[in-house]
Amino acid sequence: MREIYADNNATTKVDEAVFDEMRPYFCELYGNPSSMHFFGGQVQKKVDEARNRTAALLGAQPEEIVFTACGTESDNAAIRSALEIFPERRHIITTRVEHPAVLTVCRNLAKRGYRVTELSVDGEGRLDLAELRTVIDADTAIVSVMFANNETGVVFPVEEIGAIVKEKGALFHTDAVQAVGKIPLNMADSTIDMLALSGHKLHAPKGTGALYLRKGVPFRPFMVGGHQERSRRAGTENTAGIIALGKACELAGRNLEIENTRVRDLRDRLEREIMSRIGNVQVNGGKAERLPNTVSVAFEFVEGEAILMLLSEKGICASSGSACTSGSLEPSHVLRAMGVPFTCAHGSIRFSLSRFTTDEDIDAIIRELPPIIERLRELSPFGREFLATAH
Amino acid sequence: MWDYTDKVREHFLNPRNVGEIPDADAIGEVGSLACGDALKLYLKLDESKTRIVDAKFQTFGCASAIASSSALTEIIKGRTLDEALNVSNQEIAEFLGGLPEEKMHCSVMGQEALEVAIAKYRGGALPGHDHVHPDMAGDVVCTCFGITDQFLKKVIKENDLHTAEQVTHFTKAGGGCGGCVPKIKELIAEVMGGQPKKEHKRPEKLTNLRKMQLIQDVLEKEVRPLLWADGGDLELVDIAGGTVQIVFRKACAGCVSSGHTARFVEQKLREFVADDIRVEEVEG
Structure with missing residues (x-):
């Protein structure tokens, strides 16, 4: 069965050009970049090139890029470093809708005596910067706020947040895993001190990531050992992965416009057609500024896992904010923080597109989805009663 | 992805006995939209009203909830009511070739709906049945x-x-x-x-001042950390005699289950401080 892949916020296809770029660095050019011979040296040159390419996508300088193993590592490293730099500051600010890569770190730190403030969001998933201004103080070591939400695609005003953080002398970190490659970035003119990105969300392989670290911002490494990455991240480099990430960043820069035109048009069409063909639906965060590739739709009175399984039978890959898919019993913390009613939260489905998504993919989703929702509503003891009163 | 058996998948994709029985003899309803799954079970009995001749269901829930409901109706058709009451949740799970452990509650829900349907038919009043759970007897x-x-x-x-x-x-x-x-x-x-229930040691006599301190202590150490874990919080507003006034903050503020949470706070305070404590949620 051919897959109709609409789950790009979970992971993406490795671009063929990216794979071609990394392929020689396994069996042929396998040298260690730290070695004092030509064989390692030629790999070092490619790693340098990858660093330049990654920096270029962010509008940063090459020495501000630290390669890591994933977005989660970058997030962990940033937060822990800030706390070591400001040992006297015991306050962390984040949001209720962060990815677990940040939220779990903060909640674990709360158990160890740190004061953690989780900023709330409104019904559209937007932050209230007045709340940030109220809670930030001289005790705040780090503010970690995601650039764009993985579930709803809602984009946060990170530059404004960074400006507020600067006034208090704290550090500002952003988990930009979903934003890089979709939103133009220019670190040269930014209030962001640290930024996490992940390779496999932008058509590089899994197990690659980077931390942007502003020049002059002190840093205490998470992983210590050798002098790799200027002693900011020890461990022999994942050379093939780094080279792949560099290539993926170069391509992402070139395709930024496509993401914001063609991909956005596809997403808009999908959203429009779902809204017009199916009743009792709402777009989560629909009124907020959003990533161009993401739509989270809530179908009332049906359960997300059942929708996903039936979509999967038709080859369609999406994801859900429902409890049942994750093994937890509560629907997504993001939708709950937004106050999405339970009737909707359990039946929320996220479609996330990429530059590889085609018109035919969207046609297929639009064709297959309405009968699936109808069928599950027929099965549901609630669907009919509620729908009857709604019409 | 869940490792569902072929039988679970098959019963999810082609569920048996879906729908309503307009002249059903017994109906059992468990779960709710808020909980994420719900099942309405309809039973039709033979003329002597002892044997189940038809069973249908409507389910809101995940694949395994739908498959469990389908399995349940297949199992009980043709059984007497007493035989049906012997159906355990394990039997439902086994019928489907097993369920992932995280999904066992789906089989429990099926068994419950059956119990509720039969209890209601036989006139066994379900104490405090509130549409969330049938077996509301107890705390x-x-x-x-x-x-x-x-x-x-x-x-x-x-x-x-x-x-x-x-x-x-x-x-x-x-x-x-x-x-x-x-x-x-x-x-x-x-x-x-078979161990006895653990009782917290509560002070025998409390001065007002000591009682207020203890209430504050319990809120700080026993209650608030649990609310934080869920993104919520509360603030103590006032203590007057046995009445403790609190206001919910963050996730708890305006949460649909804040009433439940207030009762939870009350339960904790009674456990640690005194039986006459009453928690009152006030406007912040």
């Missing part, structure tokens, strides 16, 4: 999903459960805010080990 342990100690003890015993995590997989209890996990552990100990 509510899990306020998120409205689950009582009696029901939990029954499931722990029947399924030989040893950890709080297992209890969550089978009943959902403890899967929300997690505040009742210590209580669930006590229940497991009680059922499996």
Whole structure:
């Protein structure tokens, strides 16, 4: 069965050009970049090139890029470093809708005596910067706020947040895993001190990531050992992965416009057609500024896992904010923080597109989805009663 | 992705006996939209009203909830009511070739709906049945999903459960805010080990001042950390005699289950301080 892949916020296809770029660095050019011979040296040159390419996508300088193993590592490293730099500051600010890569770190730190403030969001998933201004103080070591939400695609005003953080002398970190490659970035003119990105969300392989670290911002490494990455991240480099990430960043820069035109048009069409063909639906965060590739739709009175399984039978890959898919019993913390009613939260489905998504993919989703929702509503003891009163 | 058996998949994709029976003899309804799954079971009996001749269902829930409902109706058709009452949740799971442990609560839901339907038909009043859970007899342990100690003890015993995590997989209890996990552990100990319920040592006599200090202590150490874990919080407004006024903050403010949470706070304060404590939620 051919897959109709609409789950790009979970992971993406490795671009063929990216794979071609990394392929020689396994069996042929396998040298260690730290070695004092030509064989390692030629790999070092490619790693340098990858660093330049990654920096270029962010509008940063090459020495501000630290390669890591994933977005989660970058997030962990940033937060822990800030706390070591400001040992006297015991306050962390984040949001209720962060990815677990940040939220779990903060909640674990709360158990160890740190004061953690989780900023709330409104019904559209937007932050209230007045709340940030109220809670930030001289005790705040780090503010970690995601650039764009993985579930709803809602984009946060990170530059404004960074400006507020600067006034208090704290550090500002952003988990930009979903934003890089979709939103133009220019670190040269930014209030962001640290930024996490992940390779496999932008058509590089899994197990690659980077931390942007502003020049002059002190840093205490998470992983210590050798002098790799200027002693900011020890461990022999994942050379093939780094080279792949560099290539993926170069391509992402070139395709930024496509993401914001063609991909956005596809997403808009999908959203429009779902809204017009199916009743009792709402777009989560629909009124907020959003990533161009993401739509989270809530179908009332049906359960997300059942929708996903039936979509999967038709080859369609999406994801859900429902409890049942994750093994937890509560629907997504993001939708709950937004106050999405339970009737909707359990039946929320996220479609996330990429530059590889085609018109035919969207046609297929639009064709297959309405009968699936109808069928599950027929099965549901609630669907009919509620729908009857709604019409 | 869940490792569902072919039988679960098959019963999900082609569920048997879906729909309503307009002239059903017995109807059992469990679960709710808020809980994430719900089942309405219809039974039609033979002329002598002893044997189930037809069973249909409507289910809101995940694939395994739908498959479990389908399996349940297949199992009970042709059985007498007494035979049907002997159907356990394990039998439903076995019929489907097994369920992932995290999904066992789906089989428990099927068994419950059957019990409720038959109890209602026979006129056995369900004490305090509130559409969330049929077996409301006993004290509510899990306020998120409205689950009582009696029901939990029954499931722990029947399924030989040893950890709080297992209890969550089978009943959902403890899967929300997690505040009742210590209580669930006590229940497991009680059922499996026959150990008596642990009583907290409460001071015999309290001056007003000491009582106020103790209330503050319990809120700080026993209550607020549990609310934080779920993104919520509360503030103590005033203490007047036995009445403790609180205001909910963050996730708890305006939460649909803040009433449950207030009762949870009250329960904790009674446990640690005094029986006459009343918690009142006030406007912040």
